[in-house]
Amino acid sequence: MTPTTHLDATFAALADPTRRAILARLALGEASVTELAEPFAMSQPAISKHLKVLELAGLISRGRDAQRRPCRLEAAPLAAANEWLEAYRQLWETRFENLDVLLQEMQAAEQQSTRRKPPKPRKKP
Amino acid sequence: MTPTTHLDATFAALADPTRRAILARLALGEASVTELAEPFAMSQPAISKHLKVLELAGLISRGRDAQRRPCRLEAAPLAAANEWLEAYRQLWETRFENLDVLLQEMQAAEQQSTRRKPPKPRKKP
DNA sequence: TTGTTACATAACTATGTGGTTATGAATTTA
DNA sequence: TAAATTCATAACCACATAGTTATGTAACAA
Numbered sequence: 575m576t577p578t579t580h581l582d583a584t585f586a587a588l589a590d591p592t593r594r595a596i597l598a599r600l601a602l603g604e605a606s607v608t609e610l611a612e613p614f615a616m617s618q619p620a621i622s623k624h625l626k627v628l629e630l631a632g633l634i635s636r637g638r639d640a641q642r643r644p645c646r647l648e649a650a651p652l653a654a655a656n657e658w659l660e661a662y663r664q665l666w667e668t669r670f671e672n673l674d675v676l677l678q679e680m681q682a683a684e685q686q687s688t689r690r691k692p693p694k695p696r697k698k699p
Numbered sequence: 700m701t702p703t704t705h706l707d708a709t710f711a712a713l714a715d716p717t718r719r720a721i722l723a724r725l726a727l728g729e730a731s732v733t734e735l736a737e738p739f740a741m742s743q744p745a746i747s748k749h750l751k752v753l754e755l756a757g758l759i760s761r762g763r764d765a766q767r768r769p770c771r772l773e774a775a776p777l778a779a780a781n782e783w784l785e786a787y788r789q790l791w792e793t794r795f796e797n798l799d800v801l802l803q804e805m806q807a808a809e810q811q812s813t814r815r816k817p818p819k820p821r822k823k824p
Numbered sequence: 825t826t827g828t829t830a831c832a833t834a835a836c837t838a839t840g841t842g843g844t845t846a847t848g849a850a851t852t853t854a
Numbered sequence: 855t856a857a858a859t860t861c862a863t864a865a866c867c868a869c870a871t872a873g874t875t876a877t878g879t880a881a882c883a884a
Binding site for chain 1: 726
């Protein structure tokens, strides 16, 4: 019903460079927490927090292997975010072209009249 | 040099449903601040703040039309975010398939041995 | 049992975010 | 000129976030 919250969490999770790096690392395969924490100049609890954010966003899931908690990627939320972006990107780019044309026309009109436009009364009660 | 910051700002901007709605509205064409604020149960300064976030992220730009500040979309940051997602989504899905197979194998193995796995000595100095 | 490894959690701090109301500035309209 | 419209900004609040250190817990190893 409300995929809005999912998108919120997904984009918020992606907004942090550490978390994006973790995801990039996990794209190469499963990894434990300490393995994930190693390349970062950051404490282990900080990484655990990031992993919890990613887990709550549904971007990763965690298993059990003795003491280790191997993290693995989950594709579904990414697909949703990708769909959102993709859908609007198309609108964007076409719209962008339209505006480009519109801007050129407006600039041409302004060069003729040297900034003077008729008042546009917007709808008012 | 550091597109990381741009991605940070782009994803953070997309993490808010109000801002996503604003972008969706702008995909239909330019709009003024009050026009953008109208559908939301929120004060005008709140919308102005959201617009500033979107502007700092480079997702929109603003013009001048008398007192109005028409907002228009900018496609470039979206394209960058889209590229990031798209690149990793492919890795993800293939990886996901691999893990799917791997999981099935592990589950089958576990059903036979009823949870008992040989110790895996990880690399240690 | 004792220790070690791998990880989580609690408590705390600093900063960021999303909202508010109040006010000010720029521009058009009367 | 005065008034109305459009928008931004300042000051403030509540809460979230990103990090820290310290400590606890679960599983393996001696």
